[in-house]
Amino acid sequence: MARFWTRLMVVLTLILGVNYIGWRWAASLNWDAWWIAVPLVAAETYSLIDVLLFGMTVWRLKERTGAPPARPDATVDVFVTTYNEPLEMVMNTALAAARIRHPHSTWILDDGDRPELRRLAADHGLGYVTRGEDWANKPRHAKAGNLNNALMVTEGEFLLILDADQVPEPDILEKTLGYFNNRKVALVQTPQYFTNVPDDDPLGSQAPLFYGPIQQGKDGWNAAYFCGSNAVLRREALMELGLLGYVQETEKSIRRALAASKKAIRQARKAADADSPLVGDMLDEVEAAIGQADSQLAAGQSLSELTYEVQRKVDAAVRALVQADVRALQADLEEIAAMDLAAVGDTGVKVITDEAVQRLSAREWSPLGAMESVQAVLDALSVERAGEAQPLMPLATISVTEDMATAMRMHARGWQSVYHHEILAYGLAPEDIGTMMTQRLRWAQGTMQVLLRENPLTQRGLKWGQRLMYFSTMWSYLSGFAAIVYFAAPVIYLLLGILPVASLSTDFFIRFIPFMVVNQVLFAVAGHGIPTWRGQQYSLALFPTWIKACTTAARNVWFGRPLGFAVTPKDRQEGGPRWSLIRPQITVAVLLVVAAVVGSVRLATGLAEPVGTLVNVAWVVFDLLVLSVLYKAVRYRGHAPGEN
Amino acid sequence: MEFSHKASGSYTEVLASGRLNMVSAPNLRAYVGEVVASGSNRIVVNLAQTTFMDSSGLGALIGCLKAARQAGGDLRIAAVQPQVKMVLELTSMDRVLTSYSSAEEAFGNE
Numbered sequence: 001m002a003r004f005w006t007r008l009m010v011v012l013t014l015i016l017g018v019n020y021i022g023w024r025w026a027a028s029l030n031w032d033a034w035w036i037a038v039p040l041v042a043a044e045t046y047s048l049i050d051v052l053l054f055g056m057t058v059w060r061l062k063e064r065t066g067a068p069p070a071r072p073d074a075t076v077d078v079f080v081t082t083y084n085e086p087l088e089m090v091m092n093t094a095l096a097a098a099r100i101r102h103p104h105s106t107w108i109l110d111d112g113d114r115p116e117l118r119r120l121a122a123d124h125g126l127g128y129v130t131r132g133e134d135w136a137n138k139p140r141h142a143k144a145g146n147l148n149n150a151l152m153v154t155e156g157e158f159l160l161i162l163d164a165d166q167v168p169e170p171d172i173l174e175k176t177l178g179y180f181n182n183r184k185v186a187l188v189q190t191p192q193y194f195t196n197v198p199d200d201d202p203l204g205s206q207a208p209l210f211y212g213p214i215q216q217g218k219d220g221w222n223a224a225y226f227c228g229s230n231a232v233l234r235r236e237a238l239m240e241l242g243l244l245g246y247v248q249e250t251e252k253s254i255r256r257a258l259a260a261s262k263k264a265i266r267q268a269r270k271a272a273d274a275d276s277p278l279v280g281d282m283l284d285e286v287e288a289a290i291g292q293a294d295s296q297l298a299a300g301q302s303l304s305e306l307t308y309e310v311q312r313k314v315d316a317a318v319r320a321l322v323q324a325d326v327r328a329l330q331a332d333l334e335e336i337a338a339m340d341l342a343a344v345g346d347t348g349v350k351v352i353t354d355e356a357v358q359r360l361s362a363r364e365w366s367p368l369g370a371m372e373s374v375q376a377v378l379d380a381l382s383v384e385r386a387g388e389a390q391p392l393m394p395l396a397t398i399s400v401t402e403d404m405a406t407a408m409r410m411h412a413r414g415w416q417s418v419y420h421h422e423i424l425a426y427g428l429a430p431e432d433i434g435t436m437m438t439q440r441l442r443w444a445q446g447t448m449q450v451l452l453r454e455n456p457l458t459q460r461g462l463k464w465g466q467r468l469m470y471f472s473t474m475w476s477y478l479s480g481f482a483a484i485v486y487f488a489a490p491v492i493y494l495l496l497g498i499l500p501v502a503s504l505s506t507d508f509f510i511r512f513i514p515f516m517v518v519n520q521v522l523f524a525v526a527g528h529g530i531p532t533w534r535g536q537q538y539s540l541a542l543f544p545t546w547i548k549a550c551t552t553a554a555r556n557v558w559f560g561r562p563l564g565f566a567v568t569p570k571d572r573q574e575g576g577p578r579w580s581l582i583r584p585q586i587t588v589a590v591l592l593v594v595a596a597v598v599g600s601v602r603l604a605t606g607l608a609e610p611v612g613t614l615v616n617v618a619w620v621v622f623d624l625l626v627l628s629v630l631y632k633a634v635r636y637r638g639h640a641p642g643e644n
Numbered sequence: 645m646e647f648s649h650k651a652s653g654s655y656t657e658v659l660a661s662g663r664l665n666m667v668s669a670p671n672l673r674a675y676v677g678e679v680v681a682s683g684s685n686r687i688v689v690n691l692a693q694t695t696f697m698d699s700s701g702l703g704a705l706i707g708c709l710k711a712a713r714q715a716g717g718d719l720r721i722a723a724v725q726p727q728v729k730m731v732l733e734l735t736s737m738d739r740v741l742t743s744y745s746s747a748e749e750a751f752g753n754e
Contacts, residue, residue, distance in 0.1 A: 276670065279666060325699040325703040328703050329702060332707055332709070332710045336706075365731065367666035369698065370663070370665035371666070
């Protein structure tokens, strides 16, 4: 029955929403003020698409009744990931993980490489993993790298992943492993719930709508995704992604290298000594070897054979060059000796050994190193994935939030996922606004990186429902741009009297009000009365964070600039309220208040008309209510579990 | 790779900074050749800022030694960096080209 009402509300939202937005575009725009009229109607269209994607999500809301019994012999590794969290917190989680009932091995994945934690783990008989030497001077890939490293030294069929603060229930595996009896299931995600959050949740830490109707709805579309912690993954599926990624990356890198090789060799010819026939000969050899590799690739020869042959031929050419250098040097020495025997020493002319020639020809000291462009091409013509610490990277490394990208790739490969709606681990949320904003920024940046690098709408292997489910999450992170328009429009009207709609007539109200009402009813019905206001407030109030996430992610993906990425600190930050963190929002709030006052004065003096002023003052009040969440958030100093 | 030189009493110091490799080696030969041709036959190649040397670079150094000897002088090297030192030792060229800790010391005993 609940499903019927939800779907009815979705249909009504669709009809009334399209009716309103269609009319807005077709008949209501104030073209004299297009600079605010068009942004506003675009923002409203954005919001309609957002709510329709939400509607599509809950259309297939899936309420699971629990997993069948797990195979008793299923082997599991429990990973507790940590970077810099307090040791007490890590050990508390790790010891709770060790007490999980289903047989398993518990591992602490310490990216902070702390000897004390290693000792604590050993004292309690827990596994301890850190990055090995392979990772020196290689991209570390944050948490994804930490997990990928651990995947190579463990062997359980399934992996339970826990953040350092997520204390699991002893029955977490009993409740989730049974889903894997279905051979196609690769992921079971459970909610993230925080114990240190008061009922009014000033920082919006609990995400009841997400770990509820949204994930349940995505589950209905087989698109429930991995959220980094409190989830069980099938190793086989991860390894498949790792292998596939390895082959794809290697082939891509080889193709790119071959494509770049002509230019690189031309550059090298120009840069090198034009008169030296030796260098010219060597470049000829390299060019011939690369040319042959190119045709072999086109003919479908295996990557390992083709790269091996290139490297072998190039090595021979390099050795010939070194030998020629050495011969010339030897001849010089003999001439010197002939001039003045004593000066070259008592033992006669030094002879450079074959071993020395070999060493001088090796990669490290090769003369080819002088031609960086050529060396880069040759380095890329390999199957060793030399740029990475390990060839297999099962967890996606294209984003600072590895979880969503990994889940999307699993879905694209035909794996299934499960959202199990029962709290089985208890975590700690950030306790100050600065940490919270850093965390939200990181999530938003990660999501945007995935959108820009692997747009779900164009991923092969995904069904359209799945594509839209992933896209829906990404779309919601664009809300910062809409928020700016929603703050600006009433200010512009109240200060300047410029209305973005042609008129605030009955035509407007009979379309707008029913849409707004049904919109709110949809959230109430789909959410079963879950408090959603906090989430709505933050989706607008954190607009600078969302915009920054979009711009930094775009710069990162398109121009290779760093994100300015920070690990979310889990312990409390000290110091007084940090108002400076929300300076843009304070500015907006002041502007809104000023606008309301000016608007009222304009109304009283007859400069503005009553309906417009009333609507826009109401809008200002709504905007201020949205922003008011930050006042509480900045002053919030944390909360001890059980205070309520 | 960049070169410069300055006359210091009884010898001329050539400063070579960068990577002494296949591309830059011919330039070193040419540069030292000119210094020798201009009348200085006692050369110290200061390698304090030479971070890397390959077989071509080594060949160039020996070539420069020959040029200096042919002109009746000598070529010495100073302030050798670790990678260059390894190459010299590997090829036993450290027995031919003694490396001094500084340019001043290279002809200091004469």
